[in-house]
Each structure stands twice: as structure tokens, then as C-alpha cells.
Amino acid sequence: MALFTDWLSGRDDIGGRVVIDETGLLGSYDFTLSWSPDEARNATLNGAAVSQAAASAGAQESPGVSIITALQEQLGLKLEPARAKVEALVIDHIERPSEN
Numbered sequence: 001m002a003l004f005t006d007w008l009s010g011r012d013d014i015g016g017r018v019v020i021d022e023t024g025l026l027g028s029y030d031f032t033l034s035w036s037p038d039e040a041r042n043a044t045l046n047g048a049a050v051s052q053a054a055a056s057a058g059a060q061e062s063p064g065v066s067i068i069t070a071l072q073e074q075l076g077l078k079l080e081p082a083r084a085k086v087e088a089l090v091i092d093h094i095e096r097p098s099e100n
Contacts, residue, residue, distance in 0.1 A: 001025050013037065013067040014079065018086050023077070033074055036064020 001021045008019040013035075071077045 001029070004029075008067075011067070017081075019079065020082075020084055020086070031075060033067075033070050034065075035067045035070035037067075 001023050005019040005021040008014060010016055010018065065073070068079060071079065
């Protein structure tokens with residue numbers, strides 16, 4: 001799950017947010033996730049995952065679904081907004097190496 005959350009983190013499909021694994025699931029999993037990237041661009045997070053009613057209506061109107069809807073409907077995973085501490089690398093100064 002750690003690899004999967006790393007892959008999800010920062011994607012435009014989920015608003016560029018960081019995804020943290022709080023599932024508690026260990027081990028390796030083999031699954032297939034089907035979604036439409038074009039539909040995902042139209043969905044907005046508005047501080048939370050797309051509401052299930054709106055996502056279902058959008059899925060009925062077009063053949064594809066957003067990645068957020070696909071996660072919930074196909075894998076049973078739900079993205080919930082929360083504040084958490086994350087590691088960040090900050091570079092405050094850089095210089096060219098000296099010629100030795």
C-alpha cells in the first residue's frame with residue numbers, strides 16, 4: 001500500500017495532494033483500477049473526496065469515472081482530507097562546486 005499511496009501522491013487527478021496510507025494493510029496486492037483521466041480532471045476535491053452521489057451521476061453520463069470514484073467503488077478505499085505532518089526537503093542555499 002505504501003507504493004500505491006506514493007504513486008497517488010501529487011497526482012493532478014487528486015488535486016496534487018499528498019496521500020498517506022492509514023489502511024493498516026500489509027503485504028502485496030494485485031489489483032486492477034479503471035478510471036478516466038479526463039473525467040478526473042473535471043472532478044474537484046473541495047477539501048474532501050467527491051461526493052458519492054455526484055460521482056455516481058457523472059459515471060452514468062460518461063463511460064469513465066474519476067480516480068477518486070474508482071478507488072471507492074472498485075477497491076473500497078476512500079480518500080479523506082486531513083492535516084498531518086509530512087517530511088519535506090528544503091534547500092535554502094546552493095553553490096557551484098569549487099574547482100579542485
